Amino acid sequence: MKLQQIDRNEITSSPLTEEQEIYKENIIDHYKHPKNKSELQNYTHKHREINPLCGDDITLYLKVNKGKITEASFMGKGCAISQASISMLTEKIKDMPLSEAKNLKKEDILHMLGIPISFVRMKCALLSLKVLQKEVEETQ
Amino acid sequence: MNIKQDFPILKQKIHGKELIYLDNSATTQKPKQVIQALKDYYERDNANVHRGVHELSMRASMAYENAHQVVADFINADFEEIIFTKGTTESLNTLAYSLGRTLKKDDEILLSEMEHHSNFVPWQQIAKEKGAKIKCIPLTKDFRLDMKAAEKLITKKTKIISITHCSNVLGTINPIKELAKKAHNMGALLIVDAAQSVPHMKVDIRDLDCDFLAFSGHKMFAPTGIGVLYGKKKLLETLQPFQYGGGMIQEVTLEKTTWKELPWKFEAGTPNIEGAIGLAKAIEYINTIGMKNIEKHNQELTAYAIKQLSAIKNLTIIGPKENKDRAAVISFTLEGLHPHDVGEILNQEGIAIRGGNHCAMPLMTSLKINGTNRASFHIYNNKQDIDALVKAIQKAQDIFK
Ligand SMILES: Cc1ncc(COP(=O)(O)O)c(C=O)c1O
Numbered sequence: 001m002k003l004q005q006i007d008r009n010e011i012t013s014s015p016l017t018e019e020q021e022i023y024k025e026n027i028i029d030h031y032k033h034p035k036n037k038s039e040l041q042n043y044t045h046k047h048r049e050i051n052p053l054c055g056d057d058i059t060l061y062l063k064v065n066k067g068k069i070t071e072a073s074f075m076g077k078g079c080a081i082s083q084a085s086i087s088m089l090t091e092k093i094k095d096m097p098l099s100e101a102k103n104l105k106k107e108d109i110l111h112m113l114g115i116p117i118s119f120v121r122m123k124c125a126l127l128s129l130k131v132l133q134k135e136v137e138e139t140q
Numbered sequence: 141m142n143i144k145q146d147f148p149i150l151k152q153k154i155h156g157k158e159l160i161y162l163d164n165s166a167t168t169q170k171p172k173q174v175i176q177a178l179k180d181y182y183e184r185d186n187a188n189v190h191r192g193v194h195e196l197s198m199r200a201s202m203a204y205e206n207a208h209q210v211v212a213d214f215i216n217a218d219f220e221e222i223i224f225t226k227g228t229t230e231s232l233n234t235l236a237y238s239l240g241r242t243l244k245k246d247d248e249i250l251l252s253e254m255e256h257h258s259n260f261v262p263w264q265q266i267a268k269e270k271g272a273k274i275k276c277i278p279l280t281k282d283f284r285l286d287m288k289a290a291e292k293l294i295t296k297k298t299k300i301i302s303i304t305h306c307s308n309v310l311g312t313i314n315p316i317k318e319l320a321k322k323a324h325n326m327g328a329l330l331i332v333d334a335a336q337s338v339p340h341m342k343v344d345i346r347d348l349d350c351d352f353l354a355f356s357g358h359k360m361f362a363p364t365g366i367g368v369l370y371g372k373k374k375l376l377e378t379l380q381p382f383q384y385g386g387g388m389i390q391e392v393t394l395e396k397t398t399w400k401e402l403p404w405k406f407e408a409g410t411p412n413i414e415g416a417i418g419l420a421k422a423i424e425y426i427n428t429i430g431m432k433n434i435e436k437h438n439q440e441l442t443a444y445a446i447k448q449l450s451a452i453k454n455l456t457i458i459g460p461k462e463n464k465d466r467a468a469v470i471s472f473t474l475e476g477l478h479p480h481d482v483g484e485i486l487n488q489e490g491i492a493i494r495g496g497n498h499c500a501m502p503l504m505t506s507l508k509i510n511g512t513n514r515a516s517f518h519i520y521n522n523k524q525d526i527d528a529l530v531k532a533i534q535k536a537q538d539i540f541k
Binding site for chain 1: 152153154155156157476478479480481484485488496497510511539540
């Protein structure tokens with residue numbers, strides 16, 4: 001594992017700028033009004049992951065047809081970051097070829113969220129990716 | 141007296157705001173007196189203890205032994221009864237393994253629903269190994285131990301009762317004296333997890349009459365990696381050492397080994413010397429302020445905080461509301477806000493609190509909640525800190541409105 005270097009100069013003592021704000025409107029919006037939050041009937045894939053730090057809990061349902069994700073939904077609870085992340089991800093992967101979804105990276109999720117994620121919140125942000133990756137792996 | 145001045149770490153800004161540290165149940169900050177003592181030790185006296193006759197070893201040994209005496213005086217114990225460990229967790233684990241050896245099938249260990257994992261899991265595991273049973277004292281609606289239920293749970297089968305003195309989530313202070321009487325009437329041993337009590341109140345082990353007691357230095361202004369296990373002398377004398385190695389041995393032959401006298405019998409290997417010196421200095425610091433004054437200060441702050449927090453809409457305090465038998469730890473939940481989101485927004489305001497299950501999952505299950513926000517105070521906190529907390533909570537609620 002590569003150790004993350006913490007630059008003390010980055011632990012800023014100066015006020016937060018607008019770009020550093022993490023609770024942007026769309027994050028709160030996805031948290032309070034999540035997209036695709038339901039138990040999918042006749043799913044082809046289902047998997048659950050939890051994050052013991054926050055008690056974040058996500059179950060992701062997928063319906064895959066001819067190598068393409070035709071439907072995606074989730075059930076879960078937890079902090080705003082984890083829940084907004086999975087809500088956005090279900091939108092992102094709908095109609096995506098499974099092979100493409102399988103190759104999504106950490107950077108894609110962070111880009112999707114569009115907010116700075118601190119070292120300790122990384123697990124919250126990436127729980128959505130973890131559940132997707134495990135789900136696809138498990139059923140191959 | 142401006143106590144904040146003694147804590148160099150508090151003189152910093154986080155995101156342009158003054159740092160307000162309200163995570164004292166997790167660990168406290170260190171006063172400059174303690175930091176200086178560690179520096180002095182390494183610059184002047186560093187050596188291994190009990191091993192050399194040279195000057196440095198003598199100084200280190202004296203300081204290390206003296207630390208045992210300082211701790212003993214602090215909780216009204218004898219020198220021989222103070223064993224240094226790396227913390228509460230190690231103290232409780234070593235007890236679970238050594239006392240656990242003597243357990244038989246169907247013996248019972250009595251815990252409570254408000255235990256920290258470190259006073260829960262070691263017992264659960266040793267019980268599994270020995271076929272012993274774990275029983276748990278439930279809570280009343282006002283977040284205290286249900287002593288009526290306890291009465292029924294303490295029977296001839298009960299061999300060990302291990303209970304926290306003060307809950308790290310609820311702030312509840314438990315009636316240890318009463319439990320000790322009940323335990324001893326049935327021939328059981330009483331162990332006390334004092335991680336949250338010793339840093340905040342006068343603890344007198346003779347008055348409590350507990351058999352063992354565990355606490356951590358880092359929650360009372362001392363460094364991490366140093367903790368204490370107190371045990372009654374007559375019990376420690378009969379117990380097998382927990383670990384074997386250097387420093388604890390009288391004589392070794394091919395056939396057998398005899399142990400040194402107490403407390404060294406239980407301190408195998410090179411100990412945490414700087415930690416012990418830091419702990420002694422931290423106790424000296426506490427004594428200078430006066431434990432009575434600390435208690436009074438923390439109680440006043442807690443009463444003020446409960447009053448201010450109770451006025452916030454959609455905020456629920458998880459713990460007793462009255463000041464009696466209550467420590468400076470306040471858990472609360474906010475409707476619609478996850479504790480880590482609250483923690484993150486408070487951090488933007490320079491305020492450090494803790495959110496989550498606080499290593500007490502059985503308690504969370506019993507209360508049917510996923511976690512709490514927790515603000516905990518100590519001697520360097522003041523009413524302005526609480527006002528800032530209240531304002532930041534309102535800001536968090538606004539963001540999530
Ligand atoms: C009640 C209680 N018991 C035990 C512990 C464990 O202490 P440590 O991590 O210092 O071993 C803690 C600290 O979090 C605590 O609050």
